[in-house]
Amino acid sequence: MSSAAETIRNKKMPVVAIAGATGAVGVELMACLEQRKFPLAELRLLASARSAGKTMKFRGSDIAVRELTDGSLDGVDVALFSAGGAQSKRFAPVAVRAGAVVVDNSSAFRMSHDVPLVIPEINASAIAQHKGIIANPNCVAIVAATPLWPIHQRARIKRLVMSTYQAASGAGAAAMEELGESTRAFLEGRAFQPKVLPHPYAFNVFSHNTKVDPETGYNEEEIKVMNETRKIFGEPSLRVTATCVRVPVLRAHCIALNIELETPLTPAEARALLASAPGVRVVDELERNYFPMPVDATGIDEVLVGRIRRDLSDPTGHSLSLFVAGDQLRKGAALNAVQIAERLLS
Numbered sequence: 001m002s003s004a005a006e007t008i009r010n011k012k013m014p015v016v017a018i019a020g021a022t023g024a025v026g027v028e029l030m031a032c033l034e035q036r037k038f039p040l041a042e043l044r045l046l047a048s049a050r051s052a053g054k055t056m057k058f059r060g061s062d063i064a065v066r067e068l069t070d071g072s073l074d075g076v077d078v079a080l081f082s083a084g085g086a087q088s089k090r091f092a093p094v095a096v097r098a099g100a101v102v103v104d105n106s107s108a109f110r111m112s113h114d115v116p117l118v119i120p121e122i123n124a125s126a127i128a129q130h131k132g133i134i135a136n137p138n139c140v141a142i143v144a145a146t147p148l149w150p151i152h153q154r155a156r157i158k159r160l161v162m163s164t165y166q167a168a169s170g171a172g173a174a175a176m177e178e179l180g181e182s183t184r185a186f187l188e189g190r191a192f193q194p195k196v197l198p199h200p201y202a203f204n205v206f207s208h209n210t211k212v213d214p215e216t217g218y219n220e221e222e223i224k225v226m227n228e229t230r231k232i233f234g235e236p237s238l239r240v241t242a243t244c245v246r247v248p249v250l251r252a253h254c255i256a257l258n259i260e261l262e263t264p265l266t267p268a269e270a271r272a273l274l275a276s277a278p279g280v281r282v283v284d285e286l287e288r289n290y291f292p293m294p295v296d297a298t299g300i301d302e303v304l305v306g307r308i309r310r311d312l313s314d315p316t317g318h319s320l321s322l323f324v325a326g327d328q329l330r331k332g333a334a335l336n337a338v339q340i341a342e343r344l345l346s
């Protein structure tokens with residue numbers, strides 16, 4: 001652990017900065033710090049020059065947003081970064097040199113071998129190995145891995161197939177706005193030219209808007225989810241595949257999960273395991289046909305998990321199917337980052 005980490009542990013009231021405070025994740029970071037009564041001496045809100053001077057409310061007071069610059073990180077103990085990969089690459093090392101520990105929401109450092117990639121419910125012990133930067137995993141990886149971990153511990157996942165239903169908020173505040181505007185235009189019979197996402201979003205579904213590798217056919221989101229799940233689980237050879245898709249939902253991702261296990265596990269056993277697992281809530285009411293939905297997952301801390309059933313295509317009883325819904329702005333980003341910051345202080 002770095003000396004900065006020791007200093008922070010001794011500091012019960014740290015100076016906290018949010019880089020990207022005006023964005024979808026930034027706003028949620030503020031909400032999590034406030035709701036969880038995170039102890040702090042000062043909250044510094046940083047964003048682009050476009051937002052400098054704008055005020056945002058925190059614990060009943062107005063805080064003026066400042067431009068993210070080298071100097072803006074002086075004196076910061078904990079820096080929560082959610083301003084995109086380019087800003088993280090440029091400014092996270094500056095924050096570390098200034099004595100801060102960085103919790104980064106971007107993908108910039110997630111696969112670096114000296115950067116822990118942490119979901120506190122799974123690998124909180126990895127936090128101690130940081131050298132100034134701790135990475136928050138991709139939102140799909142967090143929403144899938146949190147409920148899969150207790151099953152993996154009990155019956156060891158040999159193969160994992162993920163199919164996502166990803167909300168607009170995963171692409172930031174501007175994408176949420178575009179979903180609203182394009183839906184209004186569609187209903188009013190007006191033409192709408194997408195600006196943020198590459199395809200019409202209202203009443204449509206399309207493959208994730210990241211670059212596709214012509215060799216493998218996988219897009220960048222799918223590769224991130226697959227690699228990050230292996231790193232978080234500490235299972236470099238886990239067989240995992242993903243298909244990532246955007247759906248016209250404002251907030252909270254859903255994921256269909258299919259797992260092949262080393263040891264057979266019944267749906268009842270899986271349900272019982274998940275019922276007592278941290279960070280998840282079982283929603284699995286077969287009689288009512290009531291299962292995890294984005295509307296129920298929105299704004300809550302837990303990942304909802306249901307449709308826990310035997311995969312009938314595997315007669316050996318080694319395979320299960322599940323369906324999860326998780327608020328990716330919250331557990332998939334801000335909450336997970338704040339949980340990591342809390343561990344830094346404890």
Ligand SMILES: NC(=O)c1ccc[n+]([C@@H]2O[C@H](COP(=O)([O-])OP(=O)(O)OC[C@H]3O[C@@H](n4cnc5c(N)ncnc54)[C@H](OP(=O)(O)O)[C@@H]3O)[C@@H](O)[C@H]2O)c1
Pocket residue numbers: 019020021022023024025026046047048049050051052068081082083084085087105106107137138139169170171172173174328329332333
């Ligand atoms: N959305 C999610 O569900 C999610 C989940 C996990 C991780 N992440 C990651 O978190 C990061 C933020 O995502 P988001 O969804 O919150 O995006 P967003 O809504 O587009 O917000 C982007 C934030 O970054 C700031 N920013 C942009 N350019 C900047 C610059 N040159 N200098 C300083 N600040 C700058 C913006 O400030 P202005 O308002 O001034 O432009 C804004 O505060 C991304 O790396 C994303 O991959 C997002």
